Amino acid sequence: MPQKSKYKAPLAHLVNPGHSACAGCGMIIASRLVLDAAGKNTIVTNATGCSEVTTTQYPMTAFKIPWIHSLFENPASLASGISAVLRKRGQEDKINVIAIGGDGATFDIGLGNISGMWERGDNVLYVCYDNEAYQNTGYQSSGATPLNAHTTTTPAGTKSFGSQLPKKNMIEIALAHNLPYVATATVGYPLDVIDKVKKTLAIKGPKYLQIYCPCVPGWGIEPKDTVKVSKLAVNSGFYPIVEFINGQLARKMTISKQEPVENFLKIQKRFKHLFASPGGQKEIARLQVIADYNIKKFGLI
Amino acid sequence: MKILEGSRAIAETINNIGPEVVSAYPITPQTHIVEDLAKLKADGLADYEYVRAESEFAAISIVEGAAAMGVRTYTATSSQGLLLMTEVLFNVAGMRLPMVLTCANRAVSAPINIWNDQQDAVTMRDSGWLMWFGEDNQEVCDLHILAYKVAEKLALPVMVNLDGFVLTHVVEPVEIESPAKIKKFLPRYKPQAVLDVKKPLTFGAFATPAHYFEIRQELHDDIVSSQKVIKSEMKKFKEIFGRQLGLIEYYGDKNAEIVIVAMGSVIGTIKDVADKLKKFGKKIGVLKVVSLRPFPDEEIIKALIKAKNIAVIDKSVSLGTEGILATEIRRALYGDKKKVVSYVMGLGGRDITEKMIEGIYSGIKKENKKVVLAGK
Ligand SMILES: Cc1ncc(C[n+]2csc(CCOP(=O)(O)OP(=O)(O)O)c2C)c(N)n1
Ligand SMILES: [Mg+2]
Numbered sequence: 203m204p205q206k207s208k209y210k211a212p213l214a215h216l217v218n219p220g221h222s223a224c225a226g227c228g229m230i231i232a233s234r235l236v237l238d239a240a241g242k243n244t245i246v247t248n249a250t251g252c253s254e255v256t257t258t259q260y261p262m263t264a265f266k267i268p269w270i271h272s273l274f275e276n277p278a279s280l281a282s283g284i285s286a287v288l289r290k291r292g293q294e295d296k297i298n299v300i301a302i303g304g305d306g307a308t309f310d311i312g313l314g315n316i317s318g319m320w321e322r323g324d325n326v327l328y329v330c331y332d333n334e335a336y337q338n339t340g341y342q343s344s345g346a347t348p349l350n351a352h353t354t355t356t357p358a359g360t361k362s363f364g365s366q367l368p369k370k371n372m373i374e375i376a377l378a379h380n381l382p383y384v385a386t387a388t389v390g391y392p393l394d395v396i397d398k399v400k401k402t403l404a405i406k407g408p409k410y411l412q413i414y415c416p417c418v419p420g421w422g423i424e425p426k427d428t429v430k431v432s433k434l435a436v437n438s439g440f441y442p443i444v445e446f447i448n449g450q451l452a453r454k455m456t457i458s459k460q461e462p463v464e465n466f467l468k469i470q471k472r473f474k475h476l477f478a479s480p481g482g483q484k485e486i487a488r489l490q491v492i493a494d495y496n497i498k499k500f501g502l503i
Numbered sequence: 504m505k506i507l508e509g510s511r512a513i514a515e516t517i518n519n520i521g522p523e524v525v526s527a528y529p530i531t532p533q534t535h536i537v538e539d540l541a542k543l544k545a546d547g548l549a550d551y552e553y554v555r556a557e558s559e560f561a562a563i564s565i566v567e568g569a570a571a572m573g574v575r576t577y578t579a580t581s582s583q584g585l586l587l588m589t590e591v592l593f594n595v596a597g598m599r600l601p602m603v604l605t606c607a608n609r610a611v612s613a614p615i616n617i618w619n620d621q622q623d624a625v626t627m628r629d630s631g632w633l634m635w636f637g638e639d640n641q642e643v644c645d646l647h648i649l650a651y652k653v654a655e656k657l658a659l660p661v662m663v664n665l666d667g668f669v670l671t672h673v674v675e676p677v678e679i680e681s682p683a684k685i686k687k688f689l690p691r692y693k694p695q696a697v698l699d700v701k702k703p704l705t706f707g708a709f710a711t712p713a714h715y716f717e718i719r720q721e722l723h724d725d726i727v728s729s730q731k732v733i734k735s736e737m738k739k740f741k742e743i744f745g746r747q748l749g750l751i752e753y754y755g756d757k758n759a760e761i762v763i764v765a766m767g768s769v770i771g772t773i774k775d776v777a778d779k780l781k782k783f784g785k786k787i788g789v790l791k792v793v794s795l796r797p798f799p800d801e802e803i804i805k806a807l808i809k810a811k812n813i814a815v816i817d818k819s820v821s822l823g824t825e826g827i828l829a830t831e832i833r834r835a836l837y838g839d840k841k842k843v844v845s846y847v848m849g850l851g852g853r854d855i856t857e858k859m860i861e862g863i864y865s866g867i868k869k870e871n872k873k874v875v876l877a878g879k
Contacts, residue, residue: 268703272591284572
């Protein structure tokens with residue numbers, strides 16, 4: 203008897219193949235997971251960045267849902283406008299509005315617009331695919347770039363270990379807006395992404411989901427290692443997977459055996475300079491402190 | 504006919520036009536318009552969603568999102584607000600979203616200055632928006648009704664400009680057209696392409712060199728040919744509302760050798776001067792340019808056929824060259840031997856007096872400069 207596969211045929215997804223994302227791209231996996239979980243009754247607003255540029259080269263499109271891209275910094279505002287129309291039509295509960303932006307669009311250039319949308323309380327899920335830099339323009343650092351990462355604007359050199367700034371705490375910023383739902387997830391754990399999208403879309407109001415998405419060329423990893431790197435980030439404590447409902451920590455992804463941060467760092471070229479000099483060991487230790495702090499803060503073990 | 508403030512007249516007209524989403528951010532001298540729209544909503548007299556925005560950049564992006572859903576929208580701004588919208592203005596035009604925006608014209612910083620000139624709007628000349636300038640509040644209200652009709656017909660955004668304070672804060676009689684009458688001219692909006700879960704479309708794809716050029720060319724061609732549609736709509740407007748609108752208006756002596764060209768409320772002052780000079784047997788023509796985009800080259804060439812000395816008054820300057828309208832007039836008249844002098848006046852709310860206009864009339868023949876910055 204033929205078994206019913208749990209895998210969808212390629213064209214049954216709402217993000218179709220034929221896009222130009224890199225092999226192993228975390229962002230495109232996240233997009234597909236989010237849209238499949240949200241379903242056809244969804245309108246997407248998208249920031250400029252890899253998620254837009256790999257999917258919609260005129261006159262083609264990878265999307266099977268209504269989708270709009272305007273600028274780098276305004277997907278949240280477009281979503282507010284769309285949400286206003288749905289409110290007026292009494293369709294707010296029938297149609298999902300999802301705004302999608304990279305970490306640059308979210309942590310940096312579009313932050314004010316996101317804050318405005320959250321304050322207004324619009325019924326929109328904002329999804330940030332966090333690949334920790336402006337990857338589309340050639341791997342420049344953003345507010346989401348972690349400490350000591352080499353990027354093209356925070357290059358490692360004889361006098362520098364890369365980015366001198368710690369990652370901006372976007373989750374705390376989201377929580378400060380009193381959102382009913384704030385969570386992190388990663389493409390390393392796809393079922394968790396699907397689960398969170400479905401759960402959050404059932405909640406009315408503004409929602410924030412930040413999905414950790416390795417970038418193959420930007421991080422200098424093998425295409426086959428996207429999931430592995432994601433899991434190492436989670437299991438080292440470097441990228442905590444948490445879920446807040448009405449401001450309270452409701453769920454967290456616990457770690458059975460903590461991986462040393464070093465294991466996460468050493469398979470990525472963006473951190474390779476840390477292993478090349480004696481001073482680098484100190485810097486690795488600083489990153490370990492961040493991971494240990496996260497584990498303690500959220501009680502991940 | 505009502506006697507009311509310009510801003511109130513615009514707000515009531517907009518409400519009667521019936522946008523579904525209004526979003527704005529306050530800036531002097533636009534404030535009264537968006538306050539009045541908020542109050543109409545608060546008093547249950549309006550049907551639109553009023554979305555408070557955290558910046559002008561957000562305000563226009565919010566109405567952009569709503570416009571992509573296929574609804575009529577409205578926003579208004581001035582000066583720094585318009586400049587902050589720049590990136591979105593270009594985007595909206597490229598996306599062919601029919602939108603209407605009011606700009607209460609004001610000087611731009613630095614130095615910061617809240618008073619009227621037209622530097623804000625003219626700086627957006629190349630954004631792909633149709634750009635119209637009203638002389639008085641009746642014309643401004645009429646241009647708004649026309650703007651929605653043209654925008655929706657051609658999938659082009661329209662910016663209606665009026666001089667900040669000079670018009671926005673001035674109380675004068677205005678015919679506020681009723682929703683029923685407006686509907687006769689401006690029927691329900693039937694959008695061509697919308698965001699719809701039943702028929703999913705992609706908006707805002709990127710275009711490679713293989714396609715970008717033709718898409719921009721199409722926008723250009725459509726702006727050029729919009730003149731025909733605008734003029735035919737002006738005819739219908741006249742039939743329903745009884746008032747004649749034009750891309751330009753010529754006033755005064757048809758055979759005058761000296762013609763003064765300008766946009767906006769200063770035209771009123773120039774017309775007064777023309778009337779006065781006429782009494783002394785002096786001939787002067789006045790050319791009001793309502794539409795900076797599309798720019799009605801042919802009509803302007805015809806209107807200036809008898810003119811020998813043309814003074815173009817701009818309340819703006821392309822720093823280092825001349826007034827922006829002056830450049831446009833020179834371009835339209837290229838190859839002609841007429842004398843064109845650019846007079847940059849009224850920057851940052853400086854009064855343009857009748858005496859100054861008379862000075863232009865009496866001095867232009869002997870004026871040997873191409874550009875005169877005339878503050879006094
Ligand atoms: C106003 C503006 N500034 C800069 C850019 C150039 N730009 C396009 S995409 C991008 C980076 C996007 O970074 P992110 O949001 O993290 O997405 P990713 O590229 O990583 O997918 C930049 C800087 C732009 N399009 N608009
Ligand atoms: Mg990024």
